[in-house]
Amino acid sequence: MKRRDFFIKGAIGAIATSIVPISAIASTKELSVSDKATDNWVRMADGKKGISQRKEIHSFDVAVLGGGLAGICAAVAAARNGSKTVLVQDRSVLGGNSSSEMRVHVHGVTRLKPDNKPERETGILEEILLHNRFCNPQESFYVWDHVLYDFVSREPNLKLMLNTQAIDAVMDGSLIKAARCHQLTTEKEITLNAKQFIDCSGDGLLAATSGAEYRTGREGKAEFNEKYAPDEPDGWQMGATLLWQAKDMGKPIPYEAPPFAIKYEAEKSNPKRNFAKFQNGIWWIEIGSENDIIGEAEEIRHKLMGYLHGVWDYIKNSGKFPEAENMALDWVGSIPGRRESRRFMGDFILSEKDLLEHRHFSDAVAYGGWSLDEHCWAGIENLQDPPSYFHEHFHEIYEIPFRSLYSKNISNLFFAGRNISQTHIALSSSRVMGTCSLEGQAAGTAANLCVQKGVNPREIYTDHINELQENLLRDDAFIPNRPANDSKDLAKRASLIIASSTISGDAKLLSNGMSRDFKGEINHWQSDGLPANIQVEWKKPVSLSKVEIKCDTNLKRNIMMLKESLSDEAHTNTVPKELLKSLKVEARVNGEWIDFGSIDKNKKRLIKFQSEQIKTTAIRVTLNETYGVKNAKLFEIRCYKS
Known part of the structure; x- marks a missing residue:
């Protein structure tokens, strides 16, 4: 050679x-x-x-740093909307805290009070979770890693770089021109040139090296009038956790703690440090920091290993858990799942009052609803306090503004995930991965708009926020209190929308801009039996090449993977039975019905049909079968020329 x-x-x-x-x-x-x-x-x-x-230089439209769920959603959104995109992940697997390395549940708005029902996230995250239900019925976290790899690698406009970390920003004034990266497995130095950068890495090393303004620690009460903040600001950040999984071996299994184990002092512990479902790990085995939680990461990891084995030793050998006699550790985490470090400052800082008062933002692009779940300072090293204060639970969702997703002083820098522009108390709710994923899709969609229009994030807010919101709504993201009103949607110009049968809702609601039932208001049409059809009529012929349909996946029932594999009113461990499985679309051309498209095994809530452009006076959508219910429900039909 x-x-x-x-x-x-x-x-x-x-x-x-x-x-x-x-x-x-x-x-x-x-x-x-x-x-x-x-x-x-x-x-x-x-x-x-x-x-x-070993040096490489690549050029992209959008560079996304961090391959957790926020980063995946950001990268896929940017790529699907037209930008040449790279996704950089510093581990060998995708998913961040949800990966097999850490195994944290993908919570979002998963249990609103008073009935503990979700207001589930849709868009790209919904597509990922459905994909997992089809590909991973065994609910394996190792397979989940590969489900995510498949989901990302199938995108033709998206390049994935694993085992790679962005370590330095190359600057030109307030613009990031490139990210210098190191790839551990190849010893390569990789330079990524891009027009827009999205830091979804949690710790935000690239953003920090760019000079982006950020904070760590807790704000005092006075700055944002937050009742749950400390009286004075301090450095405390919520801790990182190590989890385990245990299994029943069918016979007594002895356990002897290793020398590095740290004895769990149960007599000093707050009674709220409970052991429910301990076989799936205990989330309060965590350590916070009042200083540099990133710089202390290896010290924290070592101590957490000790505390983990100390708690397991207590469960196995204290005599208080006879149900643990036959249990053995089957998997033990070695990488702590971090909750908090840097928070980068944008044009708006989301705070406690914005959440609790459900403030409406004209630039809302995402939402949340997890409780104000502030884990106690110092974690397991502060046994006297409860493991989390759970200040308040939400009865309805709150909005997250676009201005919290980009830097106030670095012109072409977005962020999504726990590092967005917010206070420590706001972070205690918005940090969960379902909410972070919505921020990721919003940031990726906005980054693509920046590329298309030759602008930077702040100009999207000042000049193009309506276009960003309409783009997100079309892609099945949900923005509270913001109905879609896409002027290009031909269904809104229809003279008539009728159904062959109706058991609830109204066919006319399929073009009202609301793609879910919300706040007790019906925004759907549901058939009375199957097959059934919906017909959209225009008085004059329209040019048509795309039909987009949003069907039902029961957004009041969680579909994320749980270690305990629940199937109840609030969770399903299978493909949602409400999901539409088989359907077809026809168009009326010169008085004759012609095939426009059909699907026999649909796997998505947002169903898209595309064909050569035709002139038509009507379309007919025939619903044939769901994955288990006798009536099909639709929330939206859209039609486009191109």
Whole structure:
């Protein structure tokens, strides 16, 4: 094999791994992590001696840093809407805290009071969770990793880089021009040029190195008039947790704690530190910090390992848990799931009152509703306090504004996830992954708009916020109190929308802009038996190439994977039986019905049909079968020219 020289791949400009003579770098004064000046490499293939040179340069429209659920949703949104996108993840698996490495449930608005029912997130997260129900009926966290990998890698406009961390921002004034990355598995230094950057990494190293303004710790009561904030600001950040899973071995299993275990002092513990469902891990085995929680990460991890085994030793050997006699640890986490570190400041800082008073934002792009779940300072090292204060539970969802998703001082920087512009108390609710995913889809959609229009995030807020919101609503995101009103939607111009049968709702509601029943108001049509059809009529022929339908997946029942695999009124552990399975669309052309498209095994709530553009005076949607209920329910029909 001949020695490869540097080469450039098209517009990407990737510099390939190569071997170069030592003399070629003899005059280099500053070496980067990828330069191997002392590499004493003899290649047996050709007998030549040199050094390994591993540098790559890539160019994209949008670069997303962090492959948790917020980052996945951001990257997929940007890519699907047209931007050439890269997703960078510092681990070998996607999913962040939800991955097999940490196994945290994908909570969002999962139990509103008083009936503990969800107001489930739709859009890209809904699509991911449905995909998991079809591909992972065994509910394996290891398979979940691969479900996410499949979901991301199938996007043609999206490049995935695993085991890669963005370590430095290359700046031009207030603009990020590039992200310098290190890929652990290949020893490569990778430079990513992009027009827009979205930091979804949680800790936000790229954003921090760009000079973006950020905070850590707790604000005092006075700054935002937050009743649950401390009297004076301090440095405390909510802790990181290690989880475990245990299984029943069918016979007594002894346990002896390792030397590094830290004894659990039950007599000093707050009674709210309970052990319910302990076989699936205990979330309050966590350690917070009042200083640099990122810099202390390895010390925290080591201590958490000790506390974890100390608690398990208490469960196994205290005599207070006879049900644990036959149990053994089957999996033990080694990477703590972090709740809080940097919070980057945007044009708006979301605070406690915004949530509790359900403030309406004209630039709302996401929502939340998890309780104000502030874990106690110091975590398990503060046994006297309850593990979380659970200040208040929500009865309805709150809005999250777009201005909290971009930097106030770095012109082309978005963020999504726990690092958005918010106070510590607001973070105690919005940090859960379902809510972070909505922020990710909003940031990715906005980043694509920035690329299309040649602007930066603040200009999306000032000049294009309506277009961003309409784009999100079309892609099945939900914005509270914001009905869709897309001027390009031909269904809104229909002279008549009728149904073959109706058991609840009204066919006319399918174009009212609300894609779910909300606050007790019906926004659906439901058939009386199947098959059934809906017909959309226009007085004059329209040019049509796309039909988009939002069907039912029962948004009042959770579909995320749980370690305990519940199936009850609030959870399902299978594909939602309400999901539409089989349907077809026809168009009337010159008085004759012609096929427009059909699906026999639908797997999505947002169902899209596309064909060559035709002139039509009506479409007919025939619903044939669901995954288990006898009546089908629709929430929206949209029609587009292109």
